[in-house]
Amino acid sequence: MMNSPKFSNLFIDVRIIYMHLFSKHISNKLQCLDIDPFQYDASSGALIISGILERIEAYRFGEFKLRSGQTSSVKIDFERIYNFPDQLRLAISAFIDFPCTRASQALTYVPNGMEKFTHMVGDRLSLPVIDIDKTKDGFSLRSDLDLKLAESKDRILIAEDVVTTLGSVALVRSLFNEEKDVHSLAIMRRGQIDPINQRNLVDHYLLEREID
Numbered sequence: 388m389m390n391s392p393k394f395s396n397l398f399i400d401v402r403i404i405y406m407h408l409f410s411k412h413i414s415n416k417l418q419c420l421d422i423d424p425f426q427y428d429a430s431s432g433a434l435i436i437s438g439i440l441e442r443i444e445a446y447r448f449g450e451f452k453l454r455s456g457q458t459s460s461v462k463i464d465f466e467r468i469y470n471f472p473d474q475l476r477l478a479i480s481a482f483i484d485f486p487c488t489r490a491s492q493a494l495t496y497v498p499n500g501m502e503k504f505t506h507m508v509g510d511r512l513s514l515p516v517i518d519i520d521k522t523k524d525g526f527s528l529r530s531d532l533d534l535k536l537a538e539s540k541d542r543i544l545i546a547e548d549v550v551t552t553l554g555s556v557a558l559v560r561s562l563f564n565e566e567k568d569v570h571s572l573a574i575m576r577r578g579q580i581d582p583i584n585q586r587n588l589v590d591h592y593l594l595e596r597e598i599d
Contacts, residue, residue, distance in 0.1 A: 432481040432593040436574055439474045440594075443467045465548040465574055466500055478574070479507055482546070487570045487591055493517055493540035497547045497555045498526060505546045517543070525558045537563055545571040545588075551578035553590060560588045 440446065444467065451462040468475050482488060488508065495517040496505040502518070509516040517536045518529035528534050537543075545559050550573040560569055565587050576592040 432485060433595070435477060435481045436594040437596075439468070439478055440465075440575070443471045443474055463549045463575060463577060469503070475507075479504070479511065481593060482508055482572065482574075483511055485572055485591065485593065487572060487589075488512070488544060490542065491544035491570070492542045493536055494544050494546060495519055495559060496545065497559055500548050501546045504548075508546070515540070519559060519562070526562060528562060540567075542568045543570075545569065547571060547573040549574060550576045550580070550590070550592065552581045553584035553588075554581065556590065557584035557586070557588065560586075 440463065445464050447462040447464050448460060449462070451459050468478055482504075488494075489512065491514065493515045494505050494509050496502055496519060498519050498521040506516050508514075515536055517533045517540075519526050519533075520529050528537060543563060545556055547556050550556065550571075553571075556571045556573070560571070563569055569587065570589045570591060572591045572593070574592075575594040575596065577596060579597075580590065
């Protein structure tokens with residue numbers, strides 16, 4: 388019975404809910420203590436995200452070319468989460484509980500996978516979302532309204548699903564003035580970050596796991 392799929396799924400659900408409540412407690416405690424959330428690296432979301440990725444069967448095996456240009460035998464398909472409403476709610480809560488999310492004045496994302504997710508987070512926090520489009524040469528702000536938002540907000544968070552080298556996040560960062568306080572938060576880091584992509588950017592991850 389211990390090895391049955393039903394028992395295993397129940398264990399994952401209990402583990403995820405426990406860690407979600409624990410991370411929420413830590414986040415609230417930090418606010419009460421007036422600790423600068425940008426100086427705190429919340430690691431409790433890692434177990435939540437790890438369980439979610441297992442539950443939605445996000446890992447795909449084969450031969451894949453990643454956005455970084457690298458090839459890999461493993462692909463993490465985070466977009467599968469939209470087929471699992473309960474896991475989606477937990478992932479959004481874990482993302483919101485990370486301190487740098489709540490400290491932001493506006494959200495944006497790496498197209499196209501994180502647009503829907505970022506708008507859900509923005510709706511929960513009543514934060515504006517700066518929309519980005521993918522172009523032939525990279526990325527661009529979608530409209531004049533997005534340009535005005537980008538100019539008026541000083542603390543911006545870039546959302547990403549899976550990071551390998553941070554290259555796509557760096558391209559989005561380049562759309563904003565260098566003086567802006569820009570952070571990024573990814574669901575998962577799977578590879579070695581290229582330091583050049585961290586210029587004028589503070590990168591954060593809910594889960595970090597090296598995958599070849």
